[in-house]
Amino acid sequence: MRALLLATLVNAFGNGAYVTTSVLFLTTVAGLDPAEIAAGLSAGAAAGVLSMTPLGYVADRYGPKRLSILSLIVLAGAYTGLLAVHTAVQFALLSCLIAVATALVKGANGALAAEGRLTMRAKMRTVTNAGMGLGTLGGSVPLLLHTDLAYVVIVLVNAASFLVAAALLTRVPAVPPQATPAGGPRLVALRDRPFLAFAALDGLITSTYNALFAIGLPLWLAAGAHAPLWLISATLVINTAGCVLLQVRMARGVDGLPAADRAALRGVALVAASCGILAAAAGRPSWAAGTLIMVAAVVHVLGELWLSTGSWGILFELAPPWAQGQYQGTYFAGRGLGDMVAPPLVTACVLGLHAGGWLVLAAFFVVGGLLYRPVTRAGERAGRAPAHAGTASS
Incomplete structure (x- = not known):
């Protein structure tokens, strides 16, 4: 599966470069205003959420490899098409195509x-x-140059990354198409209530912990917390380094649904603890607040790694082997719904309640974490996830 990892790396590089410059490209080159950009992105997000489960079913039915390659080629064309966008309608249509x-x-x-x-x-x-x-x-290079040509080059680099990723995927072993059992529903994931509950719960928790340091901390510091703004970059560096260096190690030994539940609960507890540490930073001298924020970032990334590992373990155990695509799609649809709720939730807490808002978020994570086990037990009772079924970790 080295080819799949390399394709993921190339694609992520292109996406990272584009995300960094996308707003400036759309405003300076495409000539869109912020309201038009927000409306187009919202339309795309809705299209993505609605299409994830049906398209996951299509991937199961016709084979995920060929459809992934086809989608990457479509994405290359769609991002190239952004160069011709000059109206809100054009951007909204392309956003929907990209999201699907x-x-x-x-x-x-x-x-x-x-x-x-x-x-x-x-x-x-x-x-x-x-x-x-x-x-x-x-x-960051186009940001320094701040020219139309520099932003256009990044769009083309991103489009090219999809083509390179598609070429790399041709070397990935094919997963044969999966047939739906006779007499069963096609979109079985949408009838699987325990899994839908898990997808919604995990999507909300995951999106909220992602928003803590990406949205909550910058707003809190900008609103007058006694700590320097450079801590925003420092905490993001800690998060990226932790995910790159420790994610594989943290996934070892998590075999079966009970172990996945424990990992998820452990992760949620650490994320909640990080919120408590941030609350404790309020009103402290600058050096003390900065130290506590850095400690919170370390605790947060460890919780994130445990929680993501537990979430994947639950996902793989609850999904039938013949419906991995549509279950994966439903899982990401839950993430999309969470992405709609988390930003206003975190913003309201840290700006409306200040230090107390971090404690409210900590309580939110504790309550959410305690719901993981009841949800997965419901899946066990439905006969989809034997309690001691192991997951391969090699």
């Missing part, structure tokens, strides 16, 4: 990675973080 193709890639690549289970998923997350980090550095 991305949904298919996520479901298909999840099915391709299912054979390697947690270890493969951990490696993919590691190379994704590494690629995004390198891409962010590459995207």
